[in-house]
Amino acid sequence: MSEPFSIVQDGPIARLTFTRPERANALGAAFWQTFPGAIDALDRAGQTRVLVIEAEGRHFCSGMDTDAFTALGGSDTAHDRLRFRSNLLVLQEALTRLEQTDFAVVVAIQGACLGGGLDLALACDIRVCSENASFGIEESNIAIVADLGSLQRGVHALPYGVMADLALTGRRMPAAEAARYGLVASVEASDEACRARALEIANSIASKSPLMVAGIKRSLQNARDAAIADGLKFIANWNAGMFAPAEVGEALVARAEKRAAEFAPLVTPPATGPTD
Numbered sequence: 001m002s003e004p005f006s007i008v009q010d011g012p013i014a015r016l017t018f019t020r021p022e023r024a025n026a027l028g029a030a031f032w033q034t035f036p037g038a039i040d041a042l043d044r045a046g047q048t049r050v051l052v053i054e055a056e057g058r059h060f061c062s063g064m065d066t067d068a069f070t071a072l073g074g075s076d077t078a079h080d081r082l083r084f085r086s087n088l089l090v091l092q093e094a095l096t097r098l099e100q101t102d103f104a105v106v107v108a109i110q111g112a113c114l115g116g117g118l119d120l121a122l123a124c125d126i127r128v129c130s131e132n133a134s135f136g137i138e139e140s141n142i143a144i145v146a147d148l149g150s151l152q153r154g155v156h157a158l159p160y161g162v163m164a165d166l167a168l169t170g171r172r173m174p175a176a177e178a179a180r181y182g183l184v185a186s187v188e189a190s191d192e193a194c195r196a197r198a199l200e201i202a203n204s205i206a207s208k209s210p211l212m213v214a215g216i217k218r219s220l221q222n223a224r225d226a227a228i229a230d231g232l233k234f235i236a237n238w239n240a241g242m243f244a245p246a247e248v249g250e251a252l253v254a255r256a257e258k259r260a261a262e263f264a265p266l267v268t269p270p271a272t273g274p275t276d
Contacts, residue, residue: 004031007038012049012206013199014042014103021057027116028065036094043101049210050202051101053124054108054195061117063138088147095149098123099221102214104205108198109184110191112172114138119148122157125217126201127184130194133175135183140170141255156224157183 004027008015016038018025042048055061068091098105098120107121109129115138121127137154139146146167154163158181166173175187185201188194205213254261 004028004034005038007042009047012047012210013052013202014048014050015052015054018053018055018061021055021059023065024059024062024112025055025057025117026062026065027068027120029067031065032068032091032094036097039097039101043103046102048103049206049208049213051098051103051105052108052198052202053105053120054198055110057111059111060107060109060113060133061115061120062112063115063117092148095120095123099217099225102210102217104202104213104217106198106202106205108195109133109135110194112136115146115150116148118154119146119150122150122153126198128186128188128194128197128201129175129178129184130188130191131175132191133178133184133187133194134172135166135178136172137167137170140167143250143261 002020002022004020005016005018008017020026020028039051042051104126105124106126106128107124109121109127110133111130112134113121113129114136118135118137121135137146137150145151151163151167154166157163158166162181165171173183175184178184179187186197188197250261
């Protein structure tokens, strides 16, 4: 299995490149095991003023890979549900590390940016994309409530109704629409132009006071983030208690068979008062 990413330091700019194009840069177990430590190491060293995240191949990231999904654990017993929640909080924290760094994070996106890839992109400070980029909350297509931050961060990056549409339908948002609503800072004509634009932004930021960059990043997050931490805990609790393997299985089988999935009705029993 290839390494999930590489990091090259070029003066004050670090470039982290996803290196699994054969898997559409899906975020596998190796990514989650190494990514937080790599970000922490850059932050501790103090040499990086801007991190640029980019990807090899046609697609930026297709989401969670199967081995990482399996590692979360099942939810058939109370013990399984507790382990699921604990593992989920670890994955959430891995992406939150991008927000906690003193350096700015710019991401260059081409092709598909789905599921966990969108979770990661939304944790970055600035997003640019190529004309062929598309964004989607893929979890809703497989009967899962997205739980790594796209719902919590996305509702601040997009108007509520647009975010609800994206999350509930599981549709793909094309680059032009993403730019119209401010999800990305710019749309470039090609993948190469997208990476060049991200590097241009990074060079501009790197020329500024690093203390000022950290201060602006903290100030913007302070204005935005009162609800995000609570929201991440809420969805971890929800999925730990409500994750339904049977529904996920039906969604995946139906998708493979190219048919509509069949789900049981969601029936809420009537509230009853105390009995004598």
